[in-house]
Amino acid sequence: MIKLLKIILKAGEATAKYPFAPLPISPNFRGKPEYDAKDCMACGACTIACPANALSMETDPDAGTRTWSIFYGRCIFCARCEEVCPTGAIELSDDFELAVFNRDDLFKSATFALAPCRCCGTPFVARKEVDYVIELLVHQGLPREAAEQRRGFYETCPDCRRLQEVDRATRQAGMVHAAPAAAPPAKAAPAEMETAP
Amino acid sequence: MLAPTDTKVGKTYIDALRLKFPDVVLEESWQADNQATITVDPGSLPAVVEELHYGQGGWLSVVVANDERPLSGHYAVYYVLSMEGVEKSWVVVRAVVDPETLEFPSVTPKVPAAVWGEREARDMFGLRPVGLPDERRLVLPDDWPDDLYPLRKDAMDYRMRPQPTTDTETYKFINEARGETTVVPLGPLHITSDEPGHFRLFVDGETIVDADYRLFYVHRGMEKLAETRMGYDEVTFLADRICGICGFTHSVAYANSVENALGIVVPPRAGAIRSILLEVERLHSHLLNIGLACHFVGFDTGFMQFFRVREKAMTMAELLTGARKTYALNLIGGVRRDILKDERSRTLTLIAELRREVQELVDMLLATPNMRQRTEGVGRLETSIARDYSTVGPVVRGSGHRRDVRVLHPFAGYKGAPLPVHVMEGCDVLSRVLIRTREVFDSLALVEYFLDTMPEGPLLLEGFTFKPHRFALGYTEAPRGEDVHWTMLGDNQKLYRWRCRAATYANWPPLRYMLRGNTVSDAPLIVASIDPCYSCTDRVTVVDVRKQKSMIIPYKDMERYCRERTGSPLK
Ligand code: SF4
Ligand code: SF4
Numbered sequence: 001m002i003k004l005l006k007i008i009l010k011a012g013e014a015t016a017k018y019p020f021a022p023l024p025i026s027p028n029f030r031g032k033p034e035y036d037a038k039d040c041m042a043c044g045a046c047t048i049a050c051p052a053n054a055l056s057m058e059t060d061p062d063a064g065t066r067t068w069s070i071f072y073g074r075c076i077f078c079a080r081c082e083e084v085c086p087t088g089a090i091e092l093s094d095d096f097e098l099a100v101f102n103r104d105d106l107f108k109s110a111t112f113a114l115a116p117c118r119c120c121g122t123p124f125v126a127r128k129e130v131d132y133v134i135e136l137l138v139h140q141g142l143p144r145e146a147a148e149q150r151r152g153f154y155e156t157c158p159d160c161r162r163l164q165e166v167d168r169a170t171r172q173a174g175m176v177h178a179a180p181a182a183a184p185p186a187k188a189a190p191a192e193m194e195t196a197p
Numbered sequence: 198m199l200a201p202t203d204t205k206v207g208k209t210y211i212d213a214l215r216l217k218f219p220d221v222v223l224e225e226s227w228q229a230d231n232q233a234t235i236t237v238d239p240g241s242l243p244a245v246v247e248e249l250h251y252g253q254g255g256w257l258s259v260v261v262a263n264d265e266r267p268l269s270g271h272y273a274v275y276y277v278l279s280m281e282g283v284e285k286s287w288v289v290v291r292a293v294v295d296p297e298t299l300e301f302p303s304v305t306p307k308v309p310a311a312v313w314g315e316r317e318a319r320d321m322f323g324l325r326p327v328g329l330p331d332e333r334r335l336v337l338p339d340d341w342p343d344d345l346y347p348l349r350k351d352a353m354d355y356r357m358r359p360q361p362t363t364d365t366e367t368y369k370f371i372n373e374a375r376g377e378t379t380v381v382p383l384g385p386l387h388i389t390s391d392e393p394g395h396f397r398l399f400v401d402g403e404t405i406v407d408a409d410y411r412l413f414y415v416h417r418g419m420e421k422l423a424e425t426r427m428g429y430d431e432v433t434f435l436a437d438r439i440c441g442i443c444g445f446t447h448s449v450a451y452a453n454s455v456e457n458a459l460g461i462v463v464p465p466r467a468g469a470i471r472s473i474l475l476e477v478e479r480l481h482s483h484l485l486n487i488g489l490a491c492h493f494v495g496f497d498t499g500f501m502q503f504f505r506v507r508e509k510a511m512t513m514a515e516l517l518t519g520a521r522k523t524y525a526l527n528l529i530g531g532v533r534r535d536i537l538k539d540e541r542s543r544t545l546t547l548i549a550e551l552r553r554e555v556q557e558l559v560d561m562l563l564a565t566p567n568m569r570q571r572t573e574g575v576g577r578l579e580t581s582i583a584r585d586y587s588t589v590g591p592v593v594r595g596s597g598h599r600r601d602v603r604v605l606h607p608f609a610g611y612k613g614a615p616l617p618v619h620v621m622e623g624c625d626v627l628s629r630v631l632i633r634t635r636e637v638f639d640s641l642a643l644v645e646y647f648l649d650t651m652p653e654g655p656l657l658l659e660g661f662t663f664k665p666h667r668f669a670l671g672y673t674e675a676p677r678g679e680d681v682h683w684t685m686l687g688d689n690q691k692l693y694r695w696r697c698r699a700a701t702y703a704n705w706p707p708l709r710y711m712l713r714g715n716t717v718s719d720a721p722l723i724v725a726s727i728d729p730c731y732s733c734t735d736r737v738t739v740v741d742v743r744k745q746k747s748m749i750i751p752y753k754d755m756e757r758y759c760r761e762r763t764g765s766p767l768k
Contacts, residue, residue, distance in 0.1 A: 004561055007558070011502070026516045028534075029519055051431035076438075077523075
């Protein structure tokens, strides 16, 4: 009994002062993901990695925009998004107090303008993403002029790129290329396309 | 198949089977060097499982049903046995089930441990184990439509919520008592269990003559969710959430099953980190259970002190993973985070503190006269029944069996780790509590061991190829015993089938034997001793069948009665 009292005395007060004082947390604590649209280029890597479907990306072809959004209600604070984001636009903070009065306050989103495909005109890639790729190429030592020349390639949608591939292959093989019926209105590919990788 | 012949551990079991039952084994395949699956003639299924279980030192871990019609035109059932004779390995017995008759012979009459698995196969797939003594639903509620089998591939979307078919409860509780008894239902939420469960105690005076119970009120449909909505590499995060106490161990078991299926060897450093975190998880889980044991014998100060000290284990988890619970550290092929120098030294400090403080508390708990009085000889699980039901964890070790997956089938970083297995012969609540206290110190020593011997190298193996329709087992020793996951990969980076069996699933069925012959006031303590996660709950209903009268006892009274044992609320 005396021993027990000694333990209790030694332990002192174990109750934390929280919420009247901040709760100490570990340096690597995984709290609420904080997102900065300024750094985001709408590449979508995080939305693919998120196991809980808390992140989503929606494209509005009429408006020519792409909207990134997070629903904190689904987030499991795993930090997969932070791990895959190439620009550090999303990072887990120390904040664990997520209670809100209104469910809508658990959503956050950002909308990005899309560049239209140089070939068929369908909006498909965020302008920022193309800029990012060009910067990356420059950073890797490509002269800016050469990097800028590739812009056309990156601004061509995958469908048109595939068609161009087929086109080029058939031409090289000396065959006549018949465009499939459903193909987008044929526009001449920009000159730099021919030299793109 | 995968493994070269000379490394096939457990081949002797299959050879012996072939000798004893010629022409019964139709097919043999190897998923890993210690994992074999044999397809047997369905008519011989019970005899084969019985022979492996009782004849060759096997323990039936889990029964997996699978809708393989899209693959081969029929259903299949898999009986997973952990072979613990001379060779330690896994033998899975598979039998195909005709999609028209849906029938296969029940194994339960020969090996009681199959009972829940076969009941679940009935519920989820509509398969009919012929001769199954207990044909009540296990998982599905009474108001679920009769012909809707959730895990069949063509049955339903995972979001579908069918209209309830009835308003009345039709579940029959089984009472094997001979004489007249009074019924004491505990529920709708069990008074010590986190999972809502409905218990009926059939009592004569204050003595429990028999008991029956119903669980799965909060079945979350995780297997269905994983199979339909998630990618195979995302399921580690879902598995983290199977249990609010020991989730990481499920995540490791799941990751293991996929890694085994794909032949991935996890880098040694990742294995060591997994082991460290598994022991941290065991620490906080065991300290919680010991704390609650104090509470239920009326030693509340002990309860408070254990919980205070347990907080250090939670801090350790937060330090090492970034979260107190749901560590989210597993990926297929390894882990996501390293343990750095500073984290290592802070963990070692916490370990030293824990060792000292827990020792003081344990000494005091064992010196409390109430403790021994209330737990010795109470809630006996006879050695033979523990065997029949293939029980696991501190429960089976408290009934004289040397079973610990970490030693039997080393996984993660456990191979070669110094790890004593504590076995006691008392078969009672006291044995289970004592085993847990000893295992706390083992876990402390193991964390130190792994931190000291952690191999260098990568944390994650990348660049493996996903191969559809491979399957394998993954297993871990959770704080409550062995967790077993059986996973079959599917198309499109998804799972075809995921069966996860939590440790307590194996310990529930024999609980009725532990309750029999004890007094009502010991019931919460006994249930607590299998450590099925706790919560407080609202109330207990008591029905006196003789007087056709029922009364509701507030939870507080029942709990108080359990602790003080005076002023029975039944009077
Ligand atoms: S922390 Fe995890 S769950 Fe939350 S948004 Fe990021 S990836 Fe999704
Ligand atoms: S990964 Fe980063 S840059 Fe890409 S969409 Fe997500 S937040 Fe934006």
